[in-house]
Amino acid sequence: HTEGWILFRATHQIQSWFQEKQIPTTINGWAHPGVILPTVRLDFQDACRHAAYQFLERGHENLAFITPLKRIATEEECVQSFLAVHEERRDARFSLIEHDRSMPSIIKEILSSRLGREPVTAFLVMEPLMSITALTILQSSGIAVPEQASIISRFGDSMMHRVHPSIAHYQFNAKNHGRLVVKVLLSSIDRGNSFNATNHHGVAF
Numbered sequence: 285h286t287e288g289w290i291l292f293r294a295t296h297q298i299q300s301w302f303q304e305k306q307i308p309t310t311i312n313g314w315a316h317p318g319v320i321l322p323t324v325r326l327d328f329q330d331a332c333r334h335a336a337y338q339f340l341e342r343g344h345e346n347l348a349f350i351t352p353l354k355r356i357a358t359e360e361e362c363v364q365s366f367l368a369v370h371e372e373r374r375d376a377r378f379s380l381i382e383h384d385r386s387m388p389s390i391i392k393e394i395l396s397s398r399l400g401r402e403p404v405t406a407f408l409v410m411e412p413l414m415s416i417t418a419l420t421i422l423q424s425s426g427i428a429v430p431e432q433a434s435i436i437s438r439f440g441d442s443m444m445h446r447v448h449p450s451i452a453h454y455q456f457n458a459k460n461h462g463r464l465v466v467k468v469l470l471s472s473i474d475r476g477n478s479f480n481a482t483n484h485h486g487v488a489f
Contacts, residue, residue: 339406412441
């Protein structure tokens with residue numbers, strides 16, 4: 285029989301069931317509220333804070349986070365980490381460019397952010413393919429990247445190496461991450477049940 289389980293993007297109901305049954309389980313990602321199973325998650329919150337500071341250090345004064353209107357818990361934490369930097373840097377502008385994932389919505393929101401006397405010049409993007417979309421929208425509108433606008437993706441994708449200019453992004457070692465997930469699960473199996481422990485795995489710029 286199966287001695288341990290790894291859950292990825294599991295619903296609250298599924299996570300709660302494993303917790304109630306005290307089955308050795310590790311969550312690869314985020315635990316829902318009230319769930320205290322051991323988790324291993326990538327620290328994208330720190331990445332989003334780092335991205336904001338990278339933009340500020342390069343002289344950008346109007347920053348925006350391109351994100352879906354509907355966000356999962358991990359994504360919402362990233363948004364809050366990005367906006368929290370504004371508490372320390374009130375001299376800069378921070379905003380959200382929220383879209384419904386449709387192309388008309390994405391195009392409208394990105395181009396709207398470029399209107400006015402102080403257009404957005406720094407874009408942090410939630411998803412890698414969306415960062416490529418943002419790049420093409422800006423370039424097709426005559427906005428040079430990175431001369432007139434900068435883009436950083438929250439994490440990378442193989443397709444990002446096939447665009448020009450290349451898009452700055454965060455990455456992680458998938459092999460090491462997988463090993464940590466398994467290590468935490470084996471510890472849970474050795475104990476006979478699940479226990480509460482959160483393990484952060486960093487990402488690199």
